[in-house]
Amino acid sequence: MKIGFLGAGKMAEAILASAVQSGLCDPWDVMACDKVEERRTLMEKQYGVIVTDDVAQTVKSCKVLVLAVKPQDLDALLGEVKKLLTDKHLLISIAAGKTLATLKKAAGPKPRIVRVMPNLALMVQEGMSVFCAAKNAKPADKKLVAQIFGSAGSVLELGEKRFDAVTALSGSGPAFFAYVMQAMVEGAVALGLPKEAARLLAEQTLIGTGIYLQHTGMEAGDFIQAVASPKGTTAAGLAVLEKSSVKAALGKTLAAAAARSAELSQA
Numbered sequence: 001m002k003i004g005f006l007g008a009g010k011m012a013e014a015i016l017a018s019a020v021q022s023g024l025c026d027p028w029d030v031m032a033c034d035k036v037e038e039r040r041t042l043m044e045k046q047y048g049v050i051v052t053d054d055v056a057q058t059v060k061s062c063k064v065l066v067l068a069v070k071p072q073d074l075d076a077l078l079g080e081v082k083k084l085l086t087d088k089h090l091l092i093s094i095a096a097g098k099t100l101a102t103l104k105k106a107a108g109p110k111p112r113i114v115r116v117m118p119n120l121a122l123m124v125q126e127g128m129s130v131f132c133a134a135k136n137a138k139p140a141d142k143k144l145v146a147q148i149f150g151s152a153g154s155v156l157e158l159g160e161k162r163f164d165a166v167t168a169l170s171g172s173g174p175a176f177f178a179y180v181m182q183a184m185v186e187g188a189v190a191l192g193l194p195k196e197a198a199r200l201l202a203e204q205t206l207i208g209t210g211i212y213l214q215h216t217g218m219e220a221g222d223f224i225q226a227v228a229s230p231k232g233t234t235a236a237g238l239a240v241l242e243k244s245s246v247k248a249a250l251g252k253t254l255a256a257a258a259a260r261s262a263e264l265s266q267a
């Protein structure tokens, strides 16, 4: 089975690198199509995959196509290849805000379609990818998508109506966690820690907390109770968080991101 990437930018590279390096695909079964020569050279040298700037050739050679151009370039790309798409093709779109219905309209009724919302952590094999499939997608298509994106992190299938919330939490979420981290680093520097040390401590504490919660399956609330002994240092800090309505602010943050995702999907 040959996998073609239409667009070989940052996200395509992350997916392709994990798929090849994990042994899921052989490099000679992967075709990276990009109009930028630099990207093609990098893909060829770094991963040994076949490269081209010929979109039609990629569509003819590969039955699985990952659509990895910017959302604003997708309609033109699909318009160019629509007549070449058959019911043997599986389209996997990672374009933010492009719904299954929009994709079907642009690609025509023949190809099977899966929509994926990955995140940037895919680049360090710790991505979170959520997918939904069109009615004509087969169980084998979903399995393949889970394998491809699973080679670069975790994967979950959810109904498309959840995608605005997904976009807010795992799509935009890395920026929100980074925002909290930035504030904690600045706070620690104000307390006298050198910046580099503060950064290391904050990063490792964020990673450690996430892994601990994931491995133990503990609820975040129970974890907080376990760390915060009565009248201790954590309790003193938590009292400030509670008074500052941080929970409410984060709730509003996610709601704003989800509302924007809904707007963009309708554009």
Ligand SMILES: NC(=O)c1ccc[n+]([C@@H]2O[C@H](COP(=O)([O-])OP(=O)(O)OC[C@H]3O[C@@H](n4cnc5c(N)ncnc54)[C@H](OP(=O)(O)O)[C@@H]3O)[C@@H](O)[C@H]2O)c1
Residues within 6 Å of the ligand: 006, 007, 008, 009, 010, 011, 012, 033, 034, 035, 036, 039, 055, 068, 069, 070, 071, 073, 077, 094, 095, 096, 117, 118, 119, 120, 171
């Ligand atoms: N970055 C994220 O965190 C993230 C998260 C979730 C989903 N996504 C989605 O991932 C997709 C890719 O994002 P990215 O950041 O990887 O984009 P990117 O780095 O801009 O890569 C896209 C590449 O495709 C090329 N291209 C555009 N139209 C083409 C065509 N018709 N034929 C061949 N190549 C073409 C672009 O060339 P030019 O630069 O010359 O246009 C560029 O090199 C987007 O749809 C985005 O919504 C991104």
